[in-house]
Amino acid sequence: MSTPDIRERIDAFPTHRIGPYRVRAGRPFPYGATPVPGGVNFSVYSDGATTMSLALFERGAAQPSAELEFPPEFRIGSVYAMTVFGLDPENLEYGFRADGPFDPERGDRFDAGKVLSDPYARLISGREIWGREPDRDDVYPYRAQVLNDDFDWAGDRPLRIPAEDLVIYETHVRGFTRHPSSRVTAPGTYAGLREKIPYLRELGINCVELLPVFEFDELDNPRTDPVSGERLYNYWGYNTVSFFAPKAGYAATGPFGMQADEFKSLVKEVHKAGIEVVLDVVFNHTAEGNEQGPTISFRGLDNATYYMLTPRGEYYNFSGTGNTVNCNHPVVRDFVLSCLRHWVAEYHIDGFRFDLAAILDRAPDGTPLPNPPLLEQLAYDPVLRHTKLIAEAWDAAGLYQVGNFPDYGRWSEWNGKYRDTVRRFVKGEPGLVGELATRMAGSPDLYQGRTSSASVNFITAHDGFTLADLVSYNDKHNEANGENNNDGADDNHSWNCGEEGPSASRDVRELRLRQMKNLLTILLTSQGVPMLLAGDEVGRTQLGNNNTYCQDNELSWFDWGLLAANADLLRFTRALTAFRHAHPVLRTRDHPTGQDRVGSGYPDVSWHGVRAWAPDWADHCRVLAMMRCGRHAKGGSVADDHVYVAVNAHWEAHDMELPALPEGERWHLFADTGGILHPAGTEPELQHPGRYRLGAHSVVVLVGRASHQTTA
Amino acid sequence: MAFDVQLRIDDKVVTIELSGELDASTAGEFHQAIGEAAGAGAVELVIRAEQLGHLSSAGLRSLVFARQKMGDGVRIAVIGASEPVARTIRLAGFDHSIDLVDA
The missing domain is CATH 2.60.40.1180 (Golgi alpha-mannosidase II)
Incomplete structure (x- = not known):
């Protein structure tokens, strides 16, 4: 029997013509834009749209070069799918235009005047250079692009380090190397972080947890510094614009559209050093905000599906940021799951930390569910089977689930009680000996029947005081954030050791150093998974600011000069991580x-x-x-x-x-x-x-x- | 300067000399040359980039294409890339799959 020559096989051929474009009915899955032989397949879901068009732009062009309305026969269910032939993916930006009712009380907010970003876009252009003022009149500010799957992983895959053996290091891609003292080739980028891998190795951590890297807009903060008048940013990035796309402004090669390659290259090299990569992901809300916010994508495609709405069609605000993603709606569940699978399969990500994760177990009307289907689905998903899942087990509307977040034997939690107990004990508060023992033993009171890695122990994180500030300030000093010091947490359990802020007293400084070492020592010898905040190992200060979400400056950036200035603390921290790795008794899976x-x-x-x-x-x-x-x-x-x-x-x-x-x-x-x-x-x-x-x-x-x- | 590709096959070493601007409109010619190099059974592909001006994202992607097309066993050397070009290759992490060589 002869083998047919597969080169001669035709997989798909155009059946229709729309203007100069040759097209055919596309495949509904996967959603988004997928290169296929001879063209690109586009697929988008909208239940309430009356018509749907595909807008095609030449890269950077002000107006679309064409808008292709999906013929009725290209719609299966509520999915519009079309393969367009002969496109040059390198030079293409695309979006969707959905027409439909504008009836907010019923949940519909269609706006045919907008070009909508593809929620499944793998690549976004429009914000390639961090902080550069965009054209505010752009009809399409966050532009979807097609991504080639041609990265050479050279045998890499997620590392699967046992959770109880991890030492996590929480850092910010830009802040880690943006400071001129970093002396990297491209400060503030994925490539810059890659150059600092030897430092991470020497520090002895084996997992980096990155603040959000999904595309966001650092310029969506309208505030200014009340003293200097300078612009304030959305520096942390907890306001996602596009969930499948790595932030282009974090890539030195972003202007070339190479952000995915640069980020993958970072992950590959970090893995080579035996270090896992965990991403901080924000599924509780989006950058579209409330009724006054911009229509970027979800709002114009299917508002009532993607957002939790009151019976009057207003946005529920359990996130404290204007809207709340309707995570347990079947369509949104599917979106979240696809997104995480994408990051694990395409970027080899080892785990996720879910911001305000308590929202993930609320029903569409906001009621907490005993068995939230999204959490169960993530826990049992085949692709995510060995992915670390870490919950910030509370939200901004009072749901606090530390110790009872639905875990399905898979989820760990940021242990806020660990943080508070250790802070309070070390500062000298009475009545805490018993609770300290419980926390150091892995908090079995909270995590009975679960492994000790259910508890991610931490004393400091991006949100709050740094370690140095925890022992230098009794009160927060957030004036520079432009909200009259009303933002940020008030219950910091901090102690300034005798003087507020910088001190000339040798006694005060020595006590502070000792207190930092005390806190680090307890953290690194406790049962559970320790997490360090980047810079704490060298005494990084934010001058008492405990909410630097908007500060893209020296207040937030890692000052590499501190390596020499605080060499003693750095040496101590390195010795502690080495000690933990040398003593498996501290990393036992089950609670003592x-x-x-x-x-x-x-x-x-x-x-x-x-x-x-x-x-x-x-x-x-x-x-x-x-x-x-x-x-x-x-x-x-x-x-x-x-x-x-x-x-x-x-x-x-x-x-x-x-x-x-x-x-x-x-x-x-x-x-x-x-x-x-x-x-x-x-x-x-x-x-x-x-x-x-x-x-x-x-x-x-x-x-x-x-x-x-x-x-x- | 107009884009130009010169291909030279010397036993098992294939040299591609590039000049001008390598971008989306010219990448096709480069791809064709890479295809010829692969077809010639090269064990080494030398890309001379001294005369290469601007390199767009499409140009950068062409290097990925070359890596795939040539297969693992073939050494790919880019010679004489200008500093901005070499820097972009390094930052994207492509310097692990190709050799950057000074002219």
């Missing part, structure tokens, strides 16, 4: 039980006070020590040392009686935040085997293992 299940003679976790085996849970107490028995590491499957962490939040020193170790083993000193550090593996033995004097506001970490005779 306080029992001895491996016959080591020690419980997996035990609690101590000034006296060994006698923790003081009293309200007035400010001292707690935790011992982890290394024989229990990873359920007893790997060998590890004993690890002892004592926290003294009291203003006086205490003599800590140390728990006795097995015969032949001695306590070794890894770190004392009062100024001692011995990298993991080189710790000297304690001179006094049974006691340790722990200074005021200090944390000590000891390692129990066989004696090697060098003493500290």
Whole structure:
């Protein structure tokens, strides 16, 4: 039998002609624009449109070169699909024009005067250069483009590092290298971040979590700095314009339309360094805002499908930003799922952190659902099967779900209670010893029946004080944001150590350094997944501003000069991450039980006070020590040392009686935040085997293992 | 300067010399030359870019096309690319699949 020559096969041929364009009925799936042999397939969904047209622009042209109305026979269900032949994808921008009723009370807001961006656009032009003033009269400001799938991944794929082994580093693509001190080729870009991979490796993190990289408009903030009069930006990017497209303004090659390649290249190289990439994604609202906001895409395609509307057709505002995405509508669920699959399959993304994720479990009328179908669907999706799913388990309308976010055995959470407890304890508040123990053990009270990686532990994140500011300011100082200091959180649980802001006092500065080390040490020795905020390892300050969403300047940017200025803190942080990686007992999958299940003679976790085996849970107490028995590491499957962490939040020193170790083993000193550090593996033995004097506001970490005779 | 492509096949080494502006309107000629190089069974493709002026996104994509068309075993060297051109290639991460060589 002869094989047919497949080169001669015709997959699709034009059946219709619209003006000079040869077309045929397209394929409804996938949505968006897809290159097919000889042309491009376009597909868009709209339930209420009366007519739908495809607007074609030559790249950068003010007006469309053609508008092709979808013939009735090109509509299947409510999906309009057309293949257009002979287009040059390189030189093409496209959008849709949907006509239909404008009847807000019924939820319809069609506007045939607008060219709408494709919600599934893989590439967006119009904002290629960060901060450049656009043509405000442009009939089509965020222009969809066709993306070629021709990136060479060279064998790369998502890394699948076990969640409990992660050390997450939260950073901002632009802010990480925009500061001139970064000395990278292209500051503030994906390529710039790529140049800093060696720094990330040395820091010992194995996961970078990027603030939003889906296309957004940094110029959609109307405010100005009240003092300087300078423009304020939407710097963080929590206002998505296009969910499938990487932000072009973050790419040095954005003007060439190469942002997807540059971002993929970043992911590939980060993976080579053994570091995962998690994206902060914002599905709770869009950049279209409320009734006064711009019509970009969803509003003009199917307003009532994509947004939660009141019975009178107004926008529900559970996000605090004007609108709320109708996440549990079947069509929107499908959109969110397709989007995440796209980022995992096309960009090899390892995980997602969902901004204001509590909104994801609200019904179309806003009621929280016990079994939200979207969360279940994401948890069981085949493509997302090994993707990390992290919820910011609250929203802006009072739904707080830390500990009870529907998890389906898959979801982890930003543990806000961990943050608050550790901050309050370290600052010296009484009555928290018991809760600190629970938080350091992985918050089993919140995550019973789940693995300890359900808890993403953090003390600082982009939203709030930096670590340095947490120990330098009692109050927020957000005047530069142009809202009379009314924006940003008020409950920061911060302590300035005696003076508000920069201090000339050596005592104050030393105490602040110690407090930063205390907080980092607790974070890196707690059970759960630690997350660091970029810059905290070098004491980055925002001068007390705890809401720098709008500050595209030195206030937000990572100052690389701090590496030398705060070398001691950086060295300490690196040693802590190395210590965590060296001690699997801190990264055990299951919560510790306080029992001895491996016959080591020690419980997996035990609690101590000034006296060994006698923790003081009293309200007035400010001292707690935790011992982890290394024989229990990873359920007893790997060998590890004993690890002892004592926290003294009291203003006086205490003599800590140390728990006795097995015969032949001695306590070794890894770190004392009062100024001692011995990298993991080189710790000297304690001179006094049974006691340790722990200074005021200090944390000590000891390692129990066989004696090697060098003493500290 | 008008765009021009010169193709030279020297045993298993194919040299493509580019001059002028490589953009969407001229990329087709370059693609055709790459196709001929692939057909000649080249083990090395040398792209001489000393006379290349502007490189548009379409031009940059042509390098991706060359990589795909030539296959993994073939070395692709771009010689004498101007600094803006070389910089764009590096930033997009393409320097991992082709060699950038000074003239």
